[in-house]
Amino acid sequence: MPRAATTSDTFNAIAEPRRRDILAYLAPCERPVGDIVLALGLAQPSVSKHLRVLRDVGLVDLRRDGRQILYRTNADGIRPLHAWASGFQRYWRRQLLRVKERAERN
Amino acid sequence: MPRAATTSDTFNAIAEPRRRDILAYLAPCERPVGDIVLALGLAQPSVSKHLRVLRDVGLVDLRRDGRQILYRTNADGIRPLHAWASGFQRYWRRQLLRVKERAERN
DNA sequence: TTGACATATTCCTGTATAGGAATATGATTC
DNA sequence: GAATCATATTCCTATACAGGAATATGTCAA
Numbered sequence A, B: 001m002p003r004a005a006t007t008s009d010t011f012n013a014i015a016e017p018r019r020r021d022i023l024a025y026l027a028p029c030e031r032p033v034g035d036i037v038l039a040l041g042l043a044q045p046s047v048s049k050h051l052r053v054l055r056d057v058g059l060v061d062l063r064r065d066g067r068q069i070l071y072r073t074n075a076d077g078i079r080p081l082h083a084w085a086s087g088f089q090r091y092w093r094r095q096l097l098r099v100k101e102r103a104e105r106n
Numbered sequence C: 001t002t003g004a005c006a007t008a009t010t011c012c013t014g015t016a017t018a019g020g021a022a023t024a025t026g027a028t029t030c
Numbered sequence D: 001g002a003a004t005c006a007t008a009t010t011c012c013t014a015t016a017c018a019g020g021a022a023t024a025t026g027t028c029a030a
Helices: A015-026 A033-040 A044-056 A075-086 A089-105 B018-027 B033-039 B044-056 B075-086 B087-106
Strands: A060-065 A068-073 B060-065 B066-074
Touching: A015 A033, A015 A068, A033 A044, A033 A068, A033 B033, A044 A060, A044 B018, A060 A075, A068 A075, A068 A089, A075 B075, A075 B087, B018 B066, B033 B044, B033 B066, B044 B060
Parallel strands: none
Antiparallel strands: A060 A068, B060 B066
Protein backbone atom coordinates (compact mmCIF):
# COMPACT_ATOMS: atom_id res chain seq x y z
CA MET A 1 0.00 0.00 0.00
CA PRO A 2 1.23 3.52 -0.77
CA ARG A 3 0.75 6.49 1.42
CA ALA A 4 -2.67 7.52 2.67
CA ALA A 5 -4.73 9.91 0.57
CA THR A 6 -4.16 13.60 1.19
CA THR A 7 -7.83 14.28 0.90
CA SER A 8 -8.78 12.10 3.81
CA ASP A 9 -6.19 13.12 6.35
CA THR A 10 -5.27 16.55 7.66
CA PHE A 11 -1.75 15.40 8.46
CA ASN A 12 -1.21 14.31 4.89
CA ALA A 13 -2.58 17.60 3.65
CA ILE A 14 0.03 19.61 5.51
CA ALA A 15 2.80 17.19 4.57
CA GLU A 16 3.19 19.10 1.34
CA PRO A 17 5.46 22.14 1.87
CA ARG A 18 3.60 24.27 -0.66
CA ARG A 19 0.37 23.73 1.15
CA ARG A 20 1.98 24.88 4.37
CA ASP A 21 3.20 27.94 2.50
CA ILE A 22 -0.31 28.62 1.30
CA LEU A 23 -1.73 28.23 4.80
CA ALA A 24 0.89 30.59 6.18
CA TYR A 25 0.10 33.12 3.49
CA LEU A 26 -3.62 32.92 4.15
CA ALA A 27 -3.32 33.03 7.92
CA PRO A 28 -3.31 36.83 8.35
CA CYS A 29 -6.25 37.48 6.01
CA GLU A 30 -8.31 36.04 3.20
CA ARG A 31 -6.91 36.27 -0.33
CA PRO A 32 -7.97 35.55 -3.89
CA VAL A 33 -6.23 32.71 -5.73
CA GLY A 34 -4.35 35.13 -7.94
CA ASP A 35 -2.63 36.69 -4.96
CA ILE A 36 -1.39 33.30 -3.83
CA VAL A 37 -0.08 32.56 -7.30
CA LEU A 38 1.85 35.83 -7.38
CA ALA A 39 3.05 35.69 -3.78
CA LEU A 40 4.34 32.13 -3.87
CA GLY A 41 5.38 32.03 -7.51
CA LEU A 42 3.48 28.85 -8.27
CA ALA A 43 1.47 27.90 -11.34
CA GLN A 44 -2.20 28.73 -11.09
CA PRO A 45 -3.48 25.16 -11.62
CA SER A 46 -1.08 23.97 -8.98
CA VAL A 47 -2.41 26.46 -6.46
CA SER A 48 -5.99 25.55 -7.30
CA LYS A 49 -5.23 21.89 -6.73
CA HIS A 50 -3.54 22.53 -3.42
CA LEU A 51 -6.44 24.67 -2.32
CA ARG A 52 -8.76 21.85 -3.28
CA VAL A 53 -6.94 19.48 -0.94
CA LEU A 54 -6.85 22.02 1.87
CA ARG A 55 -10.53 22.60 1.42
CA ASP A 56 -11.40 18.90 1.41
CA VAL A 57 -9.81 18.40 4.81
CA GLY A 58 -11.34 21.59 6.17
CA LEU A 59 -8.17 23.61 6.55
CA VAL A 60 -9.50 26.48 4.45
CA ASP A 61 -12.84 28.01 3.59
CA LEU A 62 -13.78 30.00 0.53
CA ARG A 63 -16.18 32.69 -0.53
CA ARG A 64 -16.94 34.01 -3.97
CA ASP A 65 -16.56 37.70 -4.66
CA GLY A 66 -17.40 38.53 -8.25
CA ARG A 67 -14.91 36.83 -10.49
CA GLN A 68 -12.56 36.10 -7.64
CA ILE A 69 -12.72 33.40 -5.04
CA LEU A 70 -11.38 34.39 -1.66
CA TYR A 71 -9.77 31.76 0.54
CA ARG A 72 -9.14 31.91 4.25
CA THR A 73 -7.79 29.53 6.86
CA ASN A 74 -10.24 27.67 9.02
CA ALA A 75 -9.35 27.68 12.69
CA ASP A 76 -11.31 24.55 13.45
CA GLY A 77 -9.43 22.62 10.81
CA ILE A 78 -6.02 23.43 12.20
CA ARG A 79 -6.92 22.95 15.83
CA PRO A 80 -6.65 19.12 15.75
CA LEU A 81 -3.07 19.37 14.57
CA HIS A 82 -2.20 21.68 17.39
CA ALA A 83 -3.98 19.46 19.85
CA TRP A 84 -2.07 16.44 18.64
CA ALA A 85 1.28 18.14 18.98
CA SER A 86 0.29 19.57 22.34
CA GLY A 87 -0.48 16.10 23.60
CA PHE A 88 3.21 15.42 23.70
CA GLN A 89 4.07 18.48 25.67
CA ARG A 90 3.57 16.95 29.08
CA TYR A 91 6.00 14.24 28.08
CA TRP A 92 8.46 16.83 26.85
CA ARG A 93 8.26 18.51 30.21
CA ARG A 94 9.02 15.21 31.87
CA GLN A 95 11.97 14.67 29.56
CA LEU A 96 13.31 18.14 30.11
CA LEU A 97 12.92 17.66 33.82
CA ARG A 98 14.94 14.47 33.65
CA VAL A 99 17.69 16.21 31.74
CA LYS A 100 17.71 18.98 34.30
CA GLU A 101 17.91 16.55 37.20
CA ARG A 102 20.78 14.69 35.64
CA ALA A 103 22.62 17.94 35.14
CA GLU A 104 22.12 18.97 38.74
CA ARG A 105 23.21 15.60 40.07
CA ASN A 106 26.60 15.93 38.41
CA MET B 1 6.94 15.36 -8.98
CA PRO B 2 5.41 13.14 -6.30
CA ARG B 3 5.26 13.92 -2.64
CA ALA B 4 8.34 14.90 -0.68
CA ALA B 5 10.42 12.16 0.92
CA THR B 6 9.37 11.11 4.40
CA THR B 7 12.96 10.91 5.47
CA SER B 8 13.65 14.56 4.83
CA ASP B 9 10.56 16.13 6.28
CA THR B 10 9.09 15.81 9.74
CA PHE B 11 5.64 16.66 8.46
CA ASN B 12 5.77 13.83 5.98
CA ALA B 13 6.98 11.48 8.67
CA ILE B 14 3.90 12.07 10.81
CA ALA B 15 1.60 11.97 7.82
CA GLU B 16 1.51 8.19 8.17
CA PRO B 17 -1.11 7.19 10.78
CA ARG B 18 0.86 4.19 11.97
CA ARG B 19 3.84 6.37 12.73
CA ARG B 20 1.65 8.64 14.80
CA ASP B 21 0.41 5.56 16.63
CA ILE B 22 3.98 4.53 17.33
CA LEU B 23 4.86 8.00 18.59
CA ALA B 24 1.84 8.02 20.86
CA TYR B 25 2.75 4.61 22.19
CA LEU B 26 6.34 5.65 22.86
CA ALA B 27 5.45 8.98 24.42
CA PRO B 28 4.99 7.78 28.01
CA CYS B 29 8.17 5.71 28.14
CA GLU B 30 10.77 3.96 26.05
CA ARG B 31 9.92 0.54 24.62
CA PRO B 32 11.59 -2.28 22.71
CA VAL B 33 10.44 -2.92 19.14
CA GLY B 34 8.70 -6.12 20.14
CA ASP B 35 6.38 -4.24 22.48
CA ILE B 36 5.33 -1.94 19.68
CA VAL B 37 4.67 -4.90 17.42
CA LEU B 38 2.44 -6.49 20.04
CA ALA B 39 0.72 -3.32 21.15
CA LEU B 40 -0.16 -2.06 17.69
CA GLY B 41 -0.62 -5.40 15.99
CA LEU B 42 1.69 -4.58 13.10
CA ALA B 43 4.24 -6.75 11.34
CA GLN B 44 7.73 -6.51 12.78
CA PRO B 45 9.45 -5.39 9.55
CA SER B 46 6.79 -2.74 9.14
CA VAL B 47 7.46 -1.37 12.61
CA SER B 48 11.20 -1.38 12.01
CA LYS B 49 10.75 0.57 8.81
CA HIS B 50 8.50 3.13 10.44
CA LEU B 51 10.96 3.51 13.29
CA ARG B 52 13.68 4.06 10.73
CA VAL B 53 11.78 6.96 9.23
CA LEU B 54 11.00 8.44 12.62
CA ARG B 55 14.62 8.17 13.55
CA ASP B 56 15.86 9.77 10.34
CA VAL B 57 13.82 12.89 11.00
CA GLY B 58 14.79 12.96 14.66
CA LEU B 59 11.40 12.14 16.13
CA VAL B 60 12.72 9.19 18.10
CA ASP B 61 15.98 8.09 19.67
CA LEU B 62 17.17 4.60 20.39
CA ARG B 63 19.42 2.78 22.80
CA ARG B 64 20.59 -0.80 22.73
CA ASP B 65 19.95 -3.01 25.72
CA GLY B 66 21.24 -6.50 25.15
CA ARG B 67 19.32 -8.06 22.36
CA GLN B 68 16.64 -5.44 22.45
CA ILE B 69 16.66 -1.95 21.07
CA LEU B 70 14.72 0.55 23.11
CA TYR B 71 13.07 3.47 21.35
CA ARG B 72 11.85 6.70 22.86
CA THR B 73 10.35 9.93 21.53
CA ASN B 74 12.62 12.89 21.10
CA ALA B 75 11.15 16.12 22.44
CA ASP B 76 13.32 18.29 20.21
CA GLY B 77 12.07 16.50 17.13
CA ILE B 78 8.42 17.12 17.87
CA ARG B 79 8.82 20.69 19.02
CA PRO B 80 8.96 22.18 15.49
CA LEU B 81 5.59 20.67 14.68
CA HIS B 82 4.08 22.16 17.76
CA ALA B 83 5.71 25.49 17.01
CA TRP B 84 4.29 25.46 13.50
CA ALA B 85 0.77 24.73 14.68
CA SER B 86 1.09 27.28 17.47
CA GLY B 87 1.97 29.93 14.95
CA PHE B 88 -1.63 29.91 13.82
CA GLN B 89 -3.06 30.32 17.26
CA ARG B 90 -3.00 34.09 17.30
CA TYR B 91 -4.97 34.04 14.06
CA TRP B 92 -7.41 31.57 15.53
CA ARG B 93 -7.92 33.91 18.45
CA ARG B 94 -8.61 36.73 16.03
CA GLN B 95 -11.09 34.56 14.14
CA LEU B 96 -12.81 33.44 17.29
CA LEU B 97 -13.00 37.04 18.43
CA ARG B 98 -14.67 37.99 15.16
CA VAL B 99 -17.22 35.23 15.55
CA LYS B 100 -17.93 36.36 19.08
CA GLU B 101 -18.35 39.98 18.03
CA ARG B 102 -20.76 39.05 15.29
CA ALA B 103 -22.76 37.00 17.74
CA GLU B 104 -22.99 39.87 20.20
CA ARG B 105 -23.98 42.36 17.52
CA ASN B 106 -27.06 40.32 16.64
C1' DT C 1 -23.59 37.57 -27.18
C1' DT C 2 -18.77 38.11 -27.35
C1' DG C 3 -14.63 38.64 -25.25
C1' DA C 4 -11.72 38.92 -21.31
C1' DC C 5 -10.70 37.66 -16.76
C1' DA C 6 -10.36 34.32 -12.67
C1' DT C 7 -10.31 29.86 -11.21
C1' DA C 8 -11.08 24.83 -11.56
C1' DT C 9 -10.60 20.39 -13.65
C1' DT C 10 -8.97 16.88 -16.56
C1' DC C 11 -5.18 13.97 -18.61
C1' DC C 12 -0.57 12.31 -18.39
C1' DT C 13 3.82 10.87 -16.21
C1' DG C 14 7.68 10.04 -13.03
C1' DT C 15 8.36 9.12 -8.40
C1' DA C 16 8.24 7.95 -3.46
C1' DT C 17 6.28 5.21 -1.02
C1' DA C 18 3.83 1.09 2.52
C1' DG C 19 3.17 -3.56 3.03
C1' DG C 20 4.45 -8.49 2.44
C1' DA C 21 7.88 -12.05 2.05
C1' DA C 22 12.33 -13.41 2.56
C1' DT C 23 16.66 -12.59 4.29
C1' DA C 24 20.46 -10.32 6.83
C1' DT C 25 22.60 -8.51 11.02
C1' DG C 26 23.57 -8.55 15.93
C1' DA C 27 23.57 -10.24 20.59
C1' DT C 28 22.91 -13.98 23.95
C1' DT C 29 23.16 -18.53 25.82
C1' DC C 30 24.70 -23.19 25.86
C1' DG D 1 30.64 -22.39 17.43
C1' DA D 2 25.57 -23.50 17.00
C1' DA D 3 21.06 -22.40 17.91
C1' DT D 4 18.05 -18.75 19.17
C1' DC D 5 16.11 -14.45 20.02
C1' DA D 6 15.44 -9.43 18.51
C1' DT D 7 15.61 -6.29 15.04
C1' DA D 8 16.91 -4.43 10.48
C1' DT D 9 17.21 -4.54 5.58
C1' DT D 10 16.42 -5.89 1.02
C1' DC D 11 13.35 -6.94 -3.07
C1' DC D 12 8.94 -6.58 -5.14
C1' DT D 13 4.48 -4.47 -6.34
C1' DA D 14 0.44 -1.55 -6.37
C1' DT D 15 -0.83 3.06 -5.55
C1' DA D 16 -1.41 8.06 -4.51
C1' DC D 17 0.17 11.95 -6.00
C1' DA D 18 2.57 16.76 -7.65
C1' DG D 19 3.60 19.19 -11.60
C1' DG D 20 2.87 20.52 -16.47
C1' DA D 21 -0.09 21.26 -20.40
C1' DA D 22 -4.41 21.82 -22.11
C1' DT D 23 -9.02 22.66 -21.35
C1' DA D 24 -13.38 23.59 -18.90
C1' DT D 25 -16.30 26.47 -15.93
C1' DG D 26 -17.99 30.66 -14.23
C1' DT D 27 -18.35 35.81 -13.99
C1' DC D 28 -18.20 40.32 -15.51
C1' DA D 29 -18.08 44.21 -19.08
C1' DA D 30 -19.17 46.16 -23.51
